[in-house]
Amino acid sequence: MNGFDAPKIEYFQVSPILIVLGVAVLGVLVEAFVPRRRRYGVQVVLALLGLLAAIVTSVMVFLDLNPGSDSPKSGKVVAEGALAVDGPALFCWLLILVLAVLSVLLFAERHLEGGVLSFAGQAAALPGTEAEREASTRGLEHTEVFPLMLFAVGGMLMFPASNDLLTMFVALEVLSLPLYLLCGLARRRRLLSQEAAMKYFLLGAFSSGFFVYGIALVYGYAGSMGFAEIAQAVVSSTGSEGLLLGGIAMLSVGLLFKIGAAPFHAWTPDVYQGAPTAVTAFMAAATKVAAFGALLRLFYVAFGANRTDWTPMIWVVAILTMVVGSVLALTQTDIKRMLAYSSIAHAGFILTGFLGIRSLNEVAGGSLTGVSAVLFYLTTYGFTTLAAFALVTVVRDAGGEATHLSRWQGLGKESPLVAGLFAFLLLAMAGIPLTSGFTGKWAVFAAAMSAGAWPVVVVAVLMSAVAAYFYVRVIVLMFFAEPIGEGPSVTTPSVLTGTVIAVGVAVTLLLGLVPGALIDLLGRVGVFIR
């Protein structure tokens, strides 16, 4: 009789993922057993405690790697080869978890809607019906949004750490499915929100279909799902080249869709505009980190050996993404939609850093690698965009958030503080010196230059100038235009949203003034294990 070897799970290394998913399951139980009045408090506290516990364990795992010492461990492949817990994965984990804590605070904001969450009171009640009015007079709210969000965070943690194609696919779906639902749960403008959910879902499912077929092709080429084995097969080029190239193309469709790169960007503006703003902020900040982490690992670890085959494709995608994002943002009249196009443009800038791939022996000591530059940019962009969307939630009129740009005219007179902070964040996104946007752009451009991708960098610099125009246009609108009619009003948020804005602005300023410490850290952790 054959013996049975139980799979070995390194519980210490995977504990952050297990904690987040475990707390999400607990959250579902809370929905079932805790009385309605107390659910909000219990869910918020539970979600925050779970995320903080995951942050603590991630830091412990990170310290276990000993990044500062002379002989740092580069990481460990755990769970029978399914996950790789190494420097980039841990950095992504910490970044996603911190962004998730801030997002929970945004989700939990009740002050702006007069004592209820900014999510639909009862998603099943049709818009404009008696049932919906009743739900709102009874003050119903869906506290399920917190467990849903934690499930998404669990998927996001798995995504950049996944070390085989199957784990990557499961992580992709675990992070996407809750997001599809969250997008459809806005309290105001529910038709837009539902439409956004449907578009996101259908296009997301379409792109994951491509991803699975890509998995099948690469599996047919390499005979294995593991990244190490795929890398081996690519080096020895055993199978048929057509399967590999087709597989790479289809896998990149799935991943480039998630990061919102052109020509797979079409969902981004619709979904960012229609989704509840707290969800948009969460998606723009955390999903990008997870998806870029996964993209980096897949291409650097599994397909690093034949990078001459796929870098031209990324060149084209990066240039297209920057041009589409920057140029289309010029014509937008809705602030959320404009920030969505700006996020597309930023995806292009990050892809520029992604082109900084070089073989390990080419990398001179101390110079920025592609991985470090991309992770640095993701940090700067994540905090800036989270704070920007948080500010969008406080500018309101009778119909909820005033997202049309004309409603922002003269905001500088109404509330110099909000307009000033928003202007600062826009300048950071434009890449003005002394903000984190400048150091981030400098990092990705330097990485791409040293790998010889100078034509992309030239386009990126030109597109930064175009992008600066539409950011400055909003600033001019806020400070130098007379308000139309009564103008927008700024609702003072509770301490929750206030904290998010303060942290986002502080990190944006800090990383602009003293980026050295973080860049040093990233220089030490920016190597994938195989």
Added chain:
Amino acid sequence: MSATPFIVLSAILFTIGAVGVLTRRNAIVVFMCVELMLNASNLALVTFSRVNGNLDGQIAAFFVMVVAAAEVVVGLAIIMTIFRTRRSASVDDASLLKY
């Protein structure tokens, strides 16, 4: 027996699914076409599993089925909400968000 006919069949099924997603208007039919793409991938995975002589592909096919089932739950919920609100499941009617 050669694996080529199976791979060709899976490619044809995948293409039918992809073309269906792009051309059909009813959200339910679009979603069914996505499922067809996933099942085409399953056929390719199982075939390659046989060619490679290991079980990874067959296990992956199971996972794809599980994920497809989860996707149905979420997807039909979203499409149902849209249908009840608008009395139509056409993807062309939902066009408030554009440009």
